[in-house]
Amino acid sequence: MDTTLSDPLIGQLLDGRYRVESRIARGGMASVYLALDVRLERTVAVKVMHRSLAEDPQFVRRFIGEAKSVAGLSHPNIVQVFDQGTDGANVYLSMEYVPGRTLRDVLSERGRLPAREALEMVIPVLAALGSAHQAGLIHRDVKPENVLLADDGRVKVVDFGLARAIEATNQTKTGMMIGTIGYMSPEQVTTGQADARSDVYGVGIMLFELLTGRQPYEGESPMSVAYQHVHDSVPAPSSIAADVPPSLDALVAAATDRDPARRPADANAMLIAAVETHRGLPRTGQTGQHTAPHGVRHSTTGQHPGAHSSGGFQAPPPLVYVGEGAGGGSAGHTMIQPRSELPTDAGGSAGSAGRAGFLRRRSNWFVIGLALVMVAGIAFSGWWFSQSRTVTVPDLVGQNIVLAKQAALKDGFEVKVGKARFDDKVEKDNVLDTEPGPGAEVTKGSVLTLIPSAGPETIAVPDVANLSxxxxxxxxxxxxxTVGRVSKKESDTVPRDQVVGTNPSVGKRVKKGGNVNLVISLGLLMPDITGMTRDEAEKFLRDKGFNVQIDETANDAQPGTVIGQDPAGGTPVEAGIEVRLTVSKGPDNGWHWPWDNNDSEPPGEVVVVPDVRFKALKDATRELRAAGFKVKTRKLVGTRRVIQESPSGHQPPGSTITIWH
Structure with missing residues (x-):
């Protein structure tokens, strides 16, 4: 059917901003459209709530609040919410458009996934949920339909908070449970309450499905599936797919424990365990596609590539579905269902009532029943006392503390986490020791204390500046x-033989017993400025705070050149002292350097000295040598650029040019 003809929104400009191009998904609560944001000129996905919800003021109020909270999330694995608004009867969300497909589509095409690939799907989902949990937001409807796989390989989670918004509608009331039955935690079924651990449960079920190609529970009705969530333990994935490693069995068992207190506290805690499990998996093994086990049904949602799970509810009682539902019948859909319809035992309430009436009509069966109970009690007592009451403490040393705790709980221990201890060999947050130790025989249900490693002990580098x-x-x-290397450095601020600094710097943490290098001050050293012109030398020294005195004397050196100094270069000095410079007046026979005054040609062959001031030291040296001069370098301020050069002007080839840096 052509959606252009059947959907009046297509072709419209929603809220004066979003030009609706096409519909890419439709559910009971909302339709999702591909649209162009004409203000920012970008493609977006627009989710428009159906009229029945948009007319409910309680829903709209809660929907706006949840949209603002989700818009505050900034995480690469969460579909970003850009905007929320209303246009007449249309209540909408503007979201990031993710070209690709849902995780449900992948399951439908491939069946189960190899262990490593399954974890690589789940880890970014946990990262997204962990970010939301830190911000105080709960998803409440984790399922493959709400996980998008972008064409560029990114994994994105969508539809945060929509299940919570539904709780505010007039279509629901106290005593209703809301969620997708195949992934709904026991506490959501029995109390309707959800927290971060409920999302963890949903991820655990989703991981089970990725590993096995099916959900753990199947039934003729949603309520029979809900009953199993409340009363049964999720089977080990390896019981269905034999190649699933034990570490993934343990991860699924921890995440889907019926008692929320025994699950990882939130998605971040499960993320740590999942990453550790992934690290322990071999890199070789199955890489091809798996075929779904016999009897597993695959969804054919027909969802457009890149479609967002549309969420939403259909009206017909007693079930209201959200989303494009896939796989496993009603267990794949988000639903609202009265908790009063949950069966309390495998036979259902009608069967229980029938049995009660039968006993009333046959009161003499009471005596028979009592006798059977007594016989069963005696048999149970004999079995109980014949069982071993001890268990061996497993070797958990080196394992991630979260995984170790879950494994110990599964073995029946009461687990406590002790104070962390420093250790050079065991990585931080891995088990360093257990109390009692590995191999000890203890009574079942005993307390097992896990001692985590704090990693190597580190110490902050102390401040030793200006000390000897x-x-x-x-x-x-x-x-x-300990002190490592000791080097020395000139300093005009730190007195001679005192510490200028350390490497690593103050406050940096170093492994206990590690080295700290010292830099000791040489104090202020007199710079060697012989060979510099008088004007350059005098300006440099006065800028440094020295008191300069000039003595002139006849000399064969070019007039105005410094030929001596007191104190000599390299001598430790105090700032502000008097420095005497001896400057050449030229030869005492009266001969001068006429070519420097441009009044005649210089005698013999001469070459113009290139001006290399302010050039890089390496480049200046190369240029002077190329011109036929020898080069002498002197340190003046310690830069890598030339500060001064002397002599300048015209000089015979092969002369020595001094450059200061």
């Missing part, structure tokens, strides 16, 4: 570190 070397060594040794 001996004082610095003592202070570093006092905190449990």
């Amino acid at each position: 070397e001996a004082e610095a060594r003592a202070k570093i040794a006092e905190v449990g570190l």
Whole structure:
């Protein structure tokens, strides 16, 4: 059927901003459209709530609140909510458009996935849920239909908070349970309450389905599936798919424990366990596609590639469905269902009433029943006392603390986590030891204390600036570190033989017993400025705070060149002292350098000295040598660029040019 003809929104400009191009999904609660945001010129997905919900003020109020909360989430694995608004009777969300398909589509095409690939689907989902849990948001409807696989390989979670918004509608009332029955936690079934651990349960069921190609529970009605969630334990995936490793059996068992207190506290806790499990899986093995086990039904949702799960409810009682539902009949749909319809035993309430009436009509059966109970009690007592009452403490050392705790709980121990201890060999947050130790025989139900590793002990580098070397060594040794290399550096701020700094720097944490390198001050050293022109030398020294005195003397050196200094270069000095410079007046026979005054040609062959000031030291050296000069370098301020050069002007080839840096 052509949706353009049947859907009046197609071709319309919603709220003056979103031009609706086509419908890509439709559910009981909403329809999802591909649209163009004409203001920002980008393609978006617009989810428009159906009229029955849009006319409910309680739903609209809750829907707006949830949309604002979800819009505040910023995570690469969460479909971003851009905008929320109303246009007449239309209540809508504007969201990130993710071209691709849902995880349900992948399951329908491939059946079960290899263990490593299944975890690689679940880990980004846990990362997304963990971010939401930290922000205080619960998804409440985790299922493959709400996980999108983008064409570029990204995994995205969609429809945060929509199940919660439904709770505010006039279509629901106290005593209703809301969610997708195949993934609904026991507490959602029995009380309607959900928290972060309920999302963890949904992820555990989804991981089971990825590993086996089917959901753990099947039944003729949604209520029979709900009954199994409440009263049965999810079977190990390896009982259906023999190649599933034990570590994944343990992860699924931990996530789907019927008691919320025994599950990982939130998605972040399960994420740690999932990553650790993934790390332990072999990199070789099955890589091809799996075929679904016999009897597993696959959905044919017909969802457009890139479609978002539309969510939503259909009207006909007693069930209201959300989403494009796939697989396993009604167990694949979000639903609202009275909890009063949940059967209390396998036979159902009608069967129980029939049996009660039968006993009333046959009161003499009471005596027979009592006798049977007594016989059963005696038999049970004999069995009980014949069973072993001890269990061996497993070796959990080196395992991630979360996984180890779940494994110990599964073995029947009461588990406590002790104070972490530093250890150089066992990684942080892995089990360092257990109390009692591995191999000990203890009574079933005993307390097993897990001691986590805090990793190697680290110590902050202390502040030893301006201390003597001996004082610095003592202070570093006092905190449990050692002095490594000692180097020296000129400093005009730190007195000679005192510490300028350390490497690593102050406050950085170093493994206990590790090295800290010291830098000791040489103090202020007199720069060597011989060979520099008088003006350059005098300006440099006065800028440094020295008091400069000039003595001139006849010399064969070019006039105006510094030929001596007191104190000599490299001498430790105090700032502000007097420095005497001896400057050449030229030869005492009266001869001068006429070519520098441009009044005649220079005698013999001369070459113009290139001006290399402010050039990189390496480039300046190369240029001077290329011009035929020898090069002498002197450190002045310690930069990698030339500060001064001398002599300049015209010089005979092969002359030595001094450059300061």
